[in-house]
Amino acid sequence: MKITRRVKEILANYESDNPGTKGNLARILMEGRLGGTGKMIILPVDQGFEHGPARSFAPNPAGYDPHYHYQMAIDAGLNAYAAPLGPLEAGADTFAGAIPTILKMNSANSLSRQKEGADQAVTSSVQDALRLGCAAIGFTIYPGSDAMYDQYEEIRELSAEAKSYGIPTVLWSYPRGGNVTKEGELAVDIIAYAAHMAALLGAHIIKVKLPNDYLENAEAKKVYLERQIATGTLPERVRHVMQSCFNGRRIVVFSGGAHKGEDAIFDDARAIRDGGGNGSIIGRNSFQRSREDALVLLDRLVKIYLGKE
Amino acid sequence: MKITRRVKEILANYESDNPGTKGNLARILMEGRLGGTGKMIILPVDQGFEHGPARSFAPNPAGYDPHYHYQMAIDAGLNAYAAPLGPLEAGADTFAGAIPTILKMNSANSLSRQKEGADQAVTSSVQDALRLGCAAIGFTIYPGSDAMYDQYEEIRELSAEAKSYGIPTVLWSYPRGGNVTKEGELAVDIIAYAAHMAALLGAHIIKVKLPNDYLENAEAKKVYLERQIATGTLPERVRHVMQSCFNGRRIVVFSGGAHKGEDAIFDDARAIRDGGGNGSIIGRNSFQRSREDALVLLDRLVKIYLGKE
Amino acid sequence: MKITRRVKEILANYESDNPGTKGNLARILMEGRLGGTGKMIILPVDQGFEHGPARSFAPNPAGYDPHYHYQMAIDAGLNAYAAPLGPLEAGADTFAGAIPTILKMNSANSLSRQKEGADQAVTSSVQDALRLGCAAIGFTIYPGSDAMYDQYEEIRELSAEAKSYGIPTVLWSYPRGGNVTKEGELAVDIIAYAAHMAALLGAHIIKVKLPNDYLENAEAKKVYLERQIATGTLPERVRHVMQSCFNGRRIVVFSGGAHKGEDAIFDDARAIRDGGGNGSIIGRNSFQRSREDALVLLDRLVKIYLGKE
């Protein structure tokens, strides 16, 4: 597999990583229809933990079967499929070697009465990632929440162990709780901050939500206005998040959140592309559509990242 | 022992498991009068921890002797007998090789002042399961409770250890505590969610209570109504739970709860069968009857699963 | 990466392996110009240990540089590159993700006065394979030699450790020493025996030399003659070796030994193909030619395995 110049440039930013870790990043970056471009689309299916099966899969019941998602990621030419232990185990043999997988190691849970952003269980291990042939581990942090510090210490240990075995880490960084208001969860200053902290923690791939133009923190707001940091358009905000991740030295992918209309999804992707982001992580917006609709949607997303739309 | 086509199909769903783990699943699936059908009846006797001996065994004092339950499971042609460390140790030699056993590793305790759903002690080890020749380990989780995350992390470790030794895991998944109301504990959306989380955690066999048609969670309810998910009859609800366990890729058995009338028990079993469930786990309803009555009752249950009643 | 039907069939033979190990086998089987065909060509460069640098690389001094071999394997579209620790370390970063690598963990050494087939040092670890991102470990055994039993125990441990991390094992099986005469080292009964023992030891990929039609062992010879085992032609002998490796359930690749003429190499490859072998492992015959000549030679080998010549 000839690694493209663009992918080599990206890998070169991971200076302290061993070749095994870079090799797994390369597996993800070279996979699928965006392989070699430095762009990526990841299919994450971990909503079962947070929302339960019906809210996740009833809109498209084929999704109750974990094989469906493996096959969708392959057929749509995506870069990777992320899921918790159980679903990966359920298809790991049938799809061995067929698509890079990301073992999602913790997840929120809406049955808990603990307030939003509370700590989560770590439901699998780095050893699981190895025996299942995963290309990365995934982990969620909630910057701001009371669980934040515990989560930071958990990911420090898991990430260090994973790095020693040649496995990179994908961090889902969702600000919530603490001083973060509900509105602030999507504020551009807060999202940039959350992305930056994921980078500080040593993440290889950072996943945040697309920010809006709200500025939450008063101190930060002053700086944004004074320095005239451009955050008026979505591409500008994406660019600012990329800058906040070591000036583009880390891969950042964006999610669009809840199921929404196609045009909004395409607009988001163009903004990510134009702002220099690395791509999309798109779960409910693909697997809650019918397979046919999802394939059409993902095909257009791929084309957008290829610069064809 | 010729493994039947049906059992082979079931084993094939456990893709990432080593042959030792599949072999133990096969031992359970091929045992007794339902051996080879993909259906199973398990005799669980762990009420001593939760309710004490008199509440458990006074109705049928023969049950004070652990040998009684081993012998009952064998004589009734059941698939497995599940119990905590002590009772298994008390009969493991006499009944070595005679019936697959499941080592129940944690249990609730009504002496504790901790509120329902609090964490439980892990009272035995995977090493115990090996030296006692058990075919599986069993573990209870309480989705929703404050102890939930600790329990998830406990079962992650125990299950990973057990899998490495070729031992499958049976998860008792009982929603309670947290955002789950008393009524919600049997709500179909909550039971399906609890079963789904057991699957996400990597369980091989999932044990839940039979759900009623109540819908607890407002967000979920909306989806059930919108998508017209059929949950009006018990078979429909069983079918929905099976779907929620990786579209039937995991074995699910159902319990009926407290001692009740025979007709209700038989109706439950027919519903489990008709909804595609894998069988019953039936404790108090068998061992709190006299041996004769219990054998008659279990004989009819077997016949129901064989499609003869 | 859509895994081909042929590769899926091959992977299905590795029944007890975890998905990680199958995934790495898939990486090798899907790589390069033979990717997906079930055939493979591996470039091994470990002659430095056995013959020293000048005997290995003077015929084509570009080969003194480990990068040369990585690049050759990539440019020729081969399936994998095998080498000891030092050379893999010297290029692992530049070529991260670009070509599956096999960490050759032991090697003979011609400075030793110990008789041929004596034990070898294990010069790297499974942890090295992980941090370098290797797709497999490689190990040489000398069936017949006094070191044989030690080697079998070494590979038992290394292979078990590697399997637990999702890394398959390639066994170089060279009969020598003990009751094996110099002539017998290539005898068809002995080579088939050596290949079979590698399979018995749990190897995923077996590497032997192409056998001639000599029959070494008197007892064995009787059976070959009695049963009229076809070993008269090279394809027949390849077929017999494949049969000896669990009737084709294990991947077997063949080497041609010392540098020789091109026609002989092509004839060998056609025989391997026609006998149902999985491919060639070709070291000196490629890297001791000039890069241009080697690329031409490897191109023809690829075409032979593709059935085009």
Add this chain to the structure above:
Amino acid sequence: MKITRRVKEILANYESDNPGTKGNLARILMEGRLGGTGKMIILPVDQGFEHGPARSFAPNPAGYDPHYHYQMAIDAGLNAYAAPLGPLEAGADTFAGAIPTILKMNSANSLSRQKEGADQAVTSSVQDALRLGCAAIGFTIYPGSDAMYDQYEEIRELSAEAKSYGIPTVLWSYPRGGNVTKEGELAVDIIAYAAHMAALLGAHIIKVKLPNDYLENAEAKKVYLERQIATGTLPERVRHVMQSCFNGRRIVVFSGGAHKGEDAIFDDARAIRDGGGNGSIIGRNSFQRSREDALVLLDRLVKIYLGKE
């Protein structure tokens, strides 16, 4: 590298430390334009955790890139560069051996609603410091805060581990919380107390803020007045802090806090020098200026410590 007499005197104060730890102190003390003088300037860049990326780097956007800071520390001839895991990883290879680095292992976080001085996550390990070639670890304590005792126990363990590997500890000691009023955070009695506790905890290098002449604690105040402890001028206060750190047996560096005017910075440095302090740790005041301005500023600071201004 001929260690100067002055540096040897300083090293001699670290009586119980192994030569590895002293060697790393020497690396820092001998580096850059102040190398050998016993004075030092350290560039710390960990504000991203506490203030987020925009507040930290928008004033000089080049600073979003971790390489910028490595290069600045080298070009300005500083003694060391301190940062959390992520930024060090992002440049550790490019700048291997080029500048001593300090791995900042914990950091505050302004998204948290926990009151100031609450505990912080430990976001890296001593093993990280070793693989990244760091010359020291850095850690923040909040004397006075509720988290104080936990922090003391954390640094006890980290520091003991680091010392065993030859790595010294830099303690950032910031009094806050508990009985410390907002005004008291800079009071000379409190700062001296905080510095002293860092020394008591076994720190090799102590970092405090420059104190003002306020006296916070009533009991202490009495002593200061009775004993006529000179704290009227900044040099006197620096001298008092040095005295509080084992009468000058420990290295103490001072920070100036938020971005401020150049003259104030130079006055501070002269006071540190004249009071016998070991130097400055200067973050925002350098990296929030343009590179040109920062180099001019740092050049003058160096000259001040060299006694030339």
Add this chain to the structure above:
Amino acid sequence: MKITRRVKEILANYESDNPGTKGNLARILMEGRLGGTGKMIILPVDQGFEHGPARSFAPNPAGYDPHYHYQMAIDAGLNAYAAPLGPLEAGADTFAGAIPTILKMNSANSLSRQKEGADQAVTSSVQDALRLGCAAIGFTIYPGSDAMYDQYEEIRELSAEAKSYGIPTVLWSYPRGGNVTKEGELAVDIIAYAAHMAALLGAHIIKVKLPNDYLENAEAKKVYLERQIATGTLPERVRHVMQSCFNGRRIVVFSGGAHKGEDAIFDDARAIRDGGGNGSIIGRNSFQRSREDALVLLDRLVKIYLGKE
């Protein structure tokens, strides 16, 4: 410390190493009068183990004191000082940070009745190297000897441990025993082979004796003659050894063996320089002279490597 372009080029060859290991290589390469040139002179003092104190130090009794050698390495502007545990411990505090040290972990011993090339004791640990602040570990292998395989396995483990802590490995590779004749110990084919094996084992710095033009191995000789490998002059032989170490991707230093005349030593150094070698490791020829003579000699050696003589 601005790393020179030449040193950066050398470090870039150590692709799979972590920044800590590269940083320690940089410390050695940037030290002393040759710092930054890519050339190096190392002072090794481990003859005490092999020849006893009188044979080692009587010619210049100042050398009985380990401080003498530390000071000599510093005063002469060398790159590093290598010694066993005891001597390093005896001066490590006095000279902390003053000169990179190499912990020589095994050594021959002439009291043993075991024949030459027998195994050696490992007399210190990687943990010792850390607590003493060493920049590298050193280890001797005897390619050819009966102890060879044990030595290879020892260095595999020590080197892997050291690499994980950021410490590089220097391998002394002395062919002897086995098929190597006394004359062959300096034969160019054998020395090149021994150097190559050190590289295969993952050494960072390789130390061999300067070879003569004898060709020992019949098979190798044929290749040298056929391919007209230039080995007639010492620079040609040095060049051939460098080529044998991954075409110059590994640092190689040469020793001259027993005490000899100054002119011979200077001729050797010019040959090493002209052949592209990285430098000299010079023990007895320096410490068995008086301090004055040794300083004059080392001064001229430095000048030779600087191209001034």
